[in-house]
Amino acid sequence: MCIYREKVSIPALKSFITIQGAGADKTIVQWGDTALTPNPGAKGQTLGTYGSATFAVNSPYFIAKNITFKVSNKTSLIIFLCFHFISLSMFVLLQEN
Numbered sequence: 001m002c003i004y005r006e007k008v009s010i011p012a013l014k015s016f017i018t019i020q021g022a023g024a025d026k027t028i029v030q031w032g033d034t035a036l037t038p039n040p041g042a043k044g045q046t047l048g049t050y051g052s053a054t055f056a057v058n059s060p061y062f063i064a065k066n067i068t069f070k071v072s073n074k075t076s077l078i079i080f081l082c083f084h085f086i087s088l089s090m091f092v093l094l095q096e097n
Helices: none
Strands: 002-005 008-010 018-020 027-031 055-057 063-065 068-071 075-083 088-096
Touching: none
Parallel strands: 002 027, 008 055, 018 063, 027 068, 055 075
Antiparallel strands: 075 088
16 A cells, blocks of 8 residues: 655646556545635634635546545545636545544
8 A cells, every 4th residue: 555645736737647446445545634724824814715725626527537536634625626628626535434
């Protein structure tokens, strides 16, 4: 099993990206931010829901296969933002460990 402990953000100008793991139980991207995590770039403010995403996708034509995105807190919200050619789709997965 491989656990990658990092926050990932794919910007809008990086399209046609595919991320493929060795299996959902074997490849995990994990981070521990929450909406209340202090924002290091804005003194006295928190990251908020949008800024706390473990894995944020803002680009078109993104594909993820055989991989798990996990937040290391007890109850967490994982937000995937996928901008498509015409519309915006938001997928929210509530995960409890």
